[in-house]
Amino acid sequence: NAGVTQTPKFRILKIGQSMTLQCTQDMNHNYMYWYRQDPGMGLKLIYYSVGAGITDKGEVPNGYNVSRSTTEDFPLRLELAAPSQTSVYFCASWDRGRTSYTGELFFGEGSRLTVL
Amino acid sequence: SQKIEQNSEALNIQEGKTATLTCNYTNYSPAYLQWYRQDPGRGPVFLLLIRENEKEKRKERLKVTFDTTFKQSLFHITASQPADSATYLCHMTGNQFYFGTGTSLTVIP
Numbered sequence: 001n002a003g004v005t006q007t008p009k010f011r012i013l014k015i016g017q018s019m020t021l022q023c024t025q026d027m028n029h030n031y032m033y034w035y036r037q038d039p040g041m042g043l044k045l046i047y048y049s050v051g052a053g054i055t056d057k058g059e060v061p062n063g064y065n066v067s068r069s070t071t072e073d074f075p076l077r078l079e080l081a082a083p084s085q086t087s088v089y090f091c092a093s094w095d096r097g098r099t100s101y102t103g104e105l106f107f108g109e110g111s112r113l114t115v116l
Numbered sequence: 117s118q119k120i121e122q123n124s125e126a127l128n129i130q131e132g133k134t135a136t137l138t139c140n141y142t143n144y145s146p147a148y149l150q151w152y153r154q155d156p157g158r159g160p161v162f163l164l165l166i167r168e169n170e171k172e173k174r175k176e177r178l179k180v181t182f183d184t185t186f187k188q189s190l191f192h193i194t195a196s197q198p199a200d201s202a203t204y205l206c207h208m209t210g211n212q213f214y215f216g217t218g219t220s221l222t223v224i225p
Binding site for chain 1: 160213216
């Protein structure tokens, strides 16, 4: 049981390049999230999904796109990378369907992105 | 707009003492409040959840309180150990999701 897996762990992009951060979970969780974390700041929600085919914007969605074609995968797309997108990105999942709700988010190990 | 604030400075305490971390919120009424631990270079790990109708929740050396009148949650680690050194994040869930900025805790041997 791998939990939430993110790739790549590190990436350097040039301004204007595009890339996709991959996120896969093997826990059959219906809710998935993308956060970014800047130094000294909390986690900011970028996008989230409540199930396959459904996505919605979070607090800081500009410059990003997501898709959710399967329960397992929730990739985050960066188009036209900018230095302001330099950050650590975390993917998380949550099983809201269980009756014994604990509110526990399961996080990946993060993807550190630098835009130069 | 909604706002969550945690202890802004890093917290240093002596081993064996009780660490108390604070999470204050404004313009929001969370249904649940969670505390997470984050080690450097790692993703946050869930510790405890408390619901809006609960005053206190305990788990081993951890205790969380939730005061909806004063819009505050306190997170206590009793008999602290150097291994408790980490950043602790509070997270609020209602119709939206918000994380605090985190408090860095260092337990000095």
